[in-house]
Amino acid sequence: MRKLLFAAAAALFASQALAQAPTPPRLLVVFSIDQFSANLFDEYRPQFTAGLARLASGTVFRNGYQAHAMTETCPGHSTLLTGDHPARTGIITNIWVDQSVARADKSVYCAEDETQPGTSSTNYKVSPKHLLVPTMGELMKRRWPASRNVAVSGKDRAAVMMSGHVADQRWYWNGKAFTTDLANAPVPQVVPRFQAALAAALAQPRPALESPPYCQGKARPVTMEGSGKAVGNGQFGRAAGDLTAFRASPEIDGSTLALAAGLVDEMKLGRGPAPDLLSISLSATDYVGHAYGTEGEEMCLQLLELDREVGDFLALLDSRGIDYAVALAADHGGKDVPERERLAGVGDAVRVDPALSPGTMGKKLVAKLGLQGPGLLGDSPFGDIEVDRRLSAADQKRLLDAAVAAYRAHPEVEAVFTAQQLAAIPVATTPPETWSVIQRSRASYYPGRSGDFLVVLKKDVTPIANTSGSVATHGSAWDYDRRVPILFWRAGMPSATIEHSADTVDIMPTLARLIGLPLQPGSVDGHCLGDVPGVQCTGR
Numbered sequence: 460m461r462k463l464l465f466a467a468a469a470a471l472f473a474s475q476a477l478a479q480a481p482t483p484p485r486l487l488v489v490f491s492i493d494q495f496s497a498n499l500f501d502e503y504r505p506q507f508t509a510g511l512a513r514l515a516s517g518t519v520f521r522n523g524y525q526a527h528a529m530t531e532t533c534p535g536h537s538t539l540l541t542g543d544h545p546a547r548t549g550i551i552t553n554i555w556v557d558q559s560v561a562r563a564d565k566s567v568y569c570a571e572d573e574t575q576p577g578t579s580s581t582n583y584k585v586s587p588k589h590l591l592v593p594t595m596g597e598l599m600k601r602r603w604p605a606s607r608n609v610a611v612s613g614k615d616r617a618a619v620m621m622s623g624h625v626a627d628q629r630w631y632w633n634g635k636a637f638t639t640d641l642a643n644a645p646v647p648q649v650v651p652r653f654q655a656a657l658a659a660a661l662a663q664p665r666p667a668l669e670s671p672p673y674c675q676g677k678a679r680p681v682t683m684e685g686s687g688k689a690v691g692n693g694q695f696g697r698a699a700g701d702l703t704a705f706r707a708s709p710e711i712d713g714s715t716l717a718l719a720a721g722l723v724d725e726m727k728l729g730r731g732p733a734p735d736l737l738s739i740s741l742s743a744t745d746y747v748g749h750a751y752g753t754e755g756e757e758m759c760l761q762l763l764e765l766d767r768e769v770g771d772f773l774a775l776l777d778s779r780g781i782d783y784a785v786a787l788a789a790d791h792g793g794k795d796v797p798e799r800e801r802l803a804g805v806g807d808a809v810r811v812d813p814a815l816s817p818g819t820m821g822k823k824l825v826a827k828l829g830l831q832g833p834g835l836l837g838d839s840p841f842g843d844i845e846v847d848r849r850l851s852a853a854d855q856k857r858l859l860d861a862a863v864a865a866y867r868a869h870p871e872v873e874a875v876f877t878a879q880q881l882a883a884i885p886v887a888t889t890p891p892e893t894w895s896v897i898q899r900s901r902a903s904y905y906p907g908r909s910g911d912f913l914v915v916l917k918k919d920v921t922p923i924a925n926t927s928g929s930v931a932t933h934g935s936a937w938d939y940d941r942r943v944p945i946l947f948w949r950a951g952m953p954s955a956t957i958e959h960s961a962d963t964v965d966i967m968p969t970l971a972r973l974i975g976l977p978l979q980p981g982s983v984d985g986h987c988l989g990d991v992p993g994v995q996c997t998g999r
């Protein structure tokens with residue numbers, strides 16, 4: 460009798476323990492805020508009152524890292540939901556040189572299919588084919604065929620890299636409208652309604668935003684070198700039909716979130732038989748950073764509007780009774796315009812010497828060595844550069860040696876690594892803040908896709924010489940571009956701010972544990988983050 464009572468009590472405890480173990484959420488919402496540096500998050504965290512404040516009340520890794528050197532949008536997004544560094548995803552940069560492609564333009568865009576006739580790296584056919592590993596959404600669909608993998612973004616490459624090769628819906632702004640590359644997916648009814656409403660809104664002018672006191676305090680015009688244009692005191696007033704202004708404003712994030720909300724409702728995401736994944740990459744912070752820098756009134760208004768818009772979106776999920784969990788990170792950080800940084804005391808902030816562009820450098824070296832052609836091919840004054848394959852093997856070697864020496868000798872260059880040097884070391888597995896410059900560069904190296912050599916500029920060199928277009932950017936191997944916030948939130952999660960570092964490749968294995976998605980041991984670079992409540996990193 461006593462034994463029976465014990466057995467009954469044990470069974471009761473066991474059932475209580477089961478009841479208390481958190482059930483997996485039915486919907487994962489993964490936000491990427493494009494160019495949202497940890498520096499911006501730290502600065503604005505006390506100003507947030509809505510959605511970003513809510514997400515910051517969960518588990519906050521304030522020292523997250525995009526660990527690699529080439530901190531651009533495509534590689535950064537490729538790490539978020541694959542669990543892998545670019546050395547494994549194959550997404551080394553936004554655009555790389557491939558001299559074997561049958562197009563006059565030897566550049567290849569990260570999210571295109573360059574075998575499509577009549578395309579170029581700027582007029583491309585969107586495709587996930589360059590992504591060499593599966594995404595979390597794909598693995599969820601393999602495990603649970605009823606699971607839905609949905610992505611929405613202001614940029615095609617962000618939506619493609621977060622959703623991958625098998626997606627149910629994928630929508631992104633193409634410069635004129637929100638569109639998709641999924642030719643066989645049925646178009647939800649909400650999409651044409653949304654497109655029509657957005658087109659009508661864009662045809663109207665938009666009044667300037669009202670600036671709260673915190674942003675007014677940043678409203679000071681600063682003149683850009685070269686172009687002479689001023690940035691720093693803008694409030695996003697927009698003329699009717701000005702799509703460029705729309706893209707570099709909080710409006711595009713609001714539109715992206717509105718479309719995401721429409722898809723949540725029509726597809727009943729988080730209310731199906733299997734867990735669903737919704738990836739939302741919000742691009743305006745990046746476009747605002749490029750157009751105006753990060754420390755003016757414009758970025759201030761952008762981030763406070765973003766806070767409000769994310770809050771509205773989360774409130775919608777709440778109102779539908781969906782059991783959801785959120786992760787938020789960024790594809791890379793960013794830095795301010797050097798002209799304003801110098802006023803703020805960053806005395807050595809400069810714009811890059813135009814002589815470092817591969818075109819200019821190639822021309823100079825070709826003349827010096829008595830060769831023909833452009834000599835060097837590359838997209839920017841840093842990163843991957845290739846030697847012209849039309850030269851003889853001996854001349855390619857001469858030019859490579861001369862180019863590596865010339866870049867290394869330049870006072871704005873931190874380091875130059877040849878493909879051979881990078882191939883000779885393993886991808887680091889130590890905490891990302893401890894990585895040397897060559898280790899950061901190695902994580903951006905993929906054999907056959909990377910250039911013959913990789914140029915790393917010195918800290919605080921902005922790789923934009925001509926300020927008539929973008930005035931500020933990212934892409935460097937330095938922590939202002941590498942360090943990003945990584946946030947996890949679920950209703951009822953206790954609040955914690957964690958100082959030790961995390962890597963963006965850790966997000967995917969952590970979310971996999973949260974929803975009970977099995978991963979083959981060692982199949983991804985990242986590690987489950989045991990600091991997140993509800994995530995049990997050990998055991999099956």
Ligand SMILES: [Zn+2]
Pocket residue numbers: 493494531532533535745790791
């Ligand atoms: Zn980006």
